[in-house]
Amino acid sequence: MNVVLIGYRAVGKTTIGMRVADLLGWAFVDCDALVESSAGCGIAELLAARGEAAFRALEHEALMGLVGRDGLVIATGGGVVLDPRHPDVLRRLGLVLWLKAPAEVLIGRLAGSRRPRLTGLPLAEEVALHLAHRTPLYARTAHLTIEAGALSVQEAAARVVDMVRAA
Numbered sequence: 001m002n003v004v005l006i007g008y009r010a011v012g013k014t015t016i017g018m019r020v021a022d023l024l025g026w027a028f029v030d031c032d033a034l035v036e037s038s039a040g041c042g043i044a045e046l047l048a049a050r051g052e053a054a055f056r057a058l059e060h061e062a063l064m065g066l067v068g069r070d071g072l073v074i075a076t077g078g079g080v081v082l083d084p085r086h087p088d089v090l091r092r093l094g095l096v097l098w099l100k101a102p103a104e105v106l107i108g109r110l111a112g113s114r115r116p117r118l119t120g121l122p123l124a125e126e127v128a129l130h131l132a133h134r135t136p137l138y139a140r141t142a143h144l145t146i147e148a149g150a151l152s153v154q155e156a157a158a159r160v161v162d163m164v165r166a167a
Contacts, residue, residue, distance in 0.1 A: 001071070001167070002026075002066075002069070002072040002093050002094030002095070003072070003073045003094055003095050003097060003164055004090050005073070005074065006076050006080060006081060007078065007100060007138060008127070008131060010109035010110045011148060012101075012153065013078075013099055014075045015153050016148065017073045018073075019153055019156075020073045024161060024164065026073050027071060028072075028075070029072050030075045031062050031074065031076045031080065034062035035059050035062055039055075043077075043116075044116040047116075056079075056082070056083055059083070060085065063076075063080070063093070064089065066093055067089070067093060072094070074093060081137035081141050087141040090141055095164060095167050096141055096143045097142060097160055097163060098139070098141070098145045099146055099148040101148055102149050103124070103127050106127050106131075107123055118130070146160065146163075
């Protein structure tokens, strides 16, 4: 069994995922890190040099490379659900948990980070636009949802572990 964490950027997939992996004694895999390793550069550089299609192709390769493995906590990129092939792949990989947070929480986290912007829009409009498009995709892909916006990393990780043990 694996745990697959999906959700918008800055929701805590990587941070919570690392804690869940520690609690379960499983390996942690960050899909964005796999893409960066494969590309030989950071995601922002990859997107600027080769475009989103190249990024999505490497993301797909990374996911497919995890099929058949077990005992992993997998943090995906925020846009992983945009590829129509991925919901089925993610569900084949394991228990898919959607980490959710209100737009205001995400905006606050993104405003205080060095993460690159995805559009030329003001941050609040960018987040609203992406959430409007991605929320139905996250909902259709996930087995379960965790409202993580008001939870500490430890609280969210404990909920994930409880869900894994119940599954």
